Amino acid sequence: MSKFKQLYKPMLDSAQWQAPDQTVIEGTEFGHWLLELDSLSRRFERHCRAFTVSLEEQGQISRERLTDDERALIGDVDCLLRKVVLKGDGVPWVFARTLIPMTTLTGQEQDLAQLGEMPLGFRVFTDRTARRDALVVANVGTEQQPVWARRSRLWLNDKPLLVAELFLQEAPIYKETLSWK
Numbered sequence: 001m002s003k004f005k006q007l008y009k010p011m012l013d014s015a016q017w018q019a020p021d022q023t024v025i026e027g028t029e030f031g032h033w034l035l036e037l038d039s040l041s042r043r044f045e046r047h048c049r050a051f052t053v054s055l056e057e058q059g060q061i062s063r064e065r066l067t068d069d070e071r072a073l074i075g076d077v078d079c080l081l082r083k084v085v086l087k088g089d090g091v092p093w094v095f096a097r098t099l100i101p102m103t104t105l106t107g108q109e110q111d112l113a114q115l116g117e118m119p120l121g122f123r124v125f126t127d128r129t130a131r132r133d134a135l136v137v138a139n140v141g142t143e144q145q146p147v148w149a150r151r152s153r154l155w156l157n158d159k160p161l162l163v164a165e166l167f168l169q170e171a172p173i174y175k176e177t178l179s180w181k
């Protein structure tokens, strides 16, 4: 198991998700990152020279392994599980875990299983039917040293997928002086 999965998967699993208005992020600089409804990949691209995705794992996961929460958001169906690390100039910024229901991998969306190291956001947000909802956030670190995570549901042609992202220490969201683009 890679160090990313070993370290970060338990952190995401432990997240106590909260609606953004119940947290302290509204009005903060990093809050804009967590509340981004458009592509996070596109936003990251503007903060580095080379934005890359490394595919850590991809495989099928049976419906029994979904949490009740996940089932309520994407249905009680077998899924494709995709785990990646998003990197800016080679530095790990985000660990992301995406559940794509098999019922979403139909028609035009079959290509979602073949993304490889192409950022999911590049595929999803070029589609005019794309939208994001059910956004929740969690601090899986401490009050003094927060480690932010968020989970949101994406829709493509009215078919859902569920993305959970853990913002690692070097991610630009923690930098105090952000160039705002």
Ligand SMILES: C=C(O[C@@H]1C=C(C(=O)O)C=C[C@H]1O)C(=O)O
Pocket: 038, 039, 040, 041, 042, 053, 082, 083, 084, 086, 094, 096, 097, 098, 118, 119, 120, 121, 122, 124, 163, 165
């Ligand atoms: C959903 C987006 O795509 C990003 C890319 C991912 C991937 O390639 O698997 C996963 C999560 C996202 O952070 C986005 O850009 O908003």
